[in-house]
Amino acid sequence: MLKSIGVILIYLMIGFFQISQLKKEKMIREIWIFSILMVLTTGVTVAKLNNWPLPSPLDIVTIVLEPFIK
Secondary structure, eight states: OHHHHHHHHHHHHHHHHHHHHHHHTTOHHHHHHHHHHHHHHHHHHHHHHTTOOOOOHHHHHHHHHHHHHO
16 A cells, blocks of 8 residues: 555656646647646556556457457
8 A cells, every 4th residue: 555655656756747837838639638647657657566456458459349340
């Protein structure tokens, strides 16, 4: 649990500095993209630290494309 909190704090610090720089340059779209990718990355990292099962990307692609194959 302590590792997860540490990782979240590190990602928050990185995000704060990057978003403030992007805000100065008025790059609103990039802020949104950066934020979404940071949330996804943080979630995957915390899940890996806690040994939670994660589906492989191939499983997700198979689920999405299965109706088209039939």
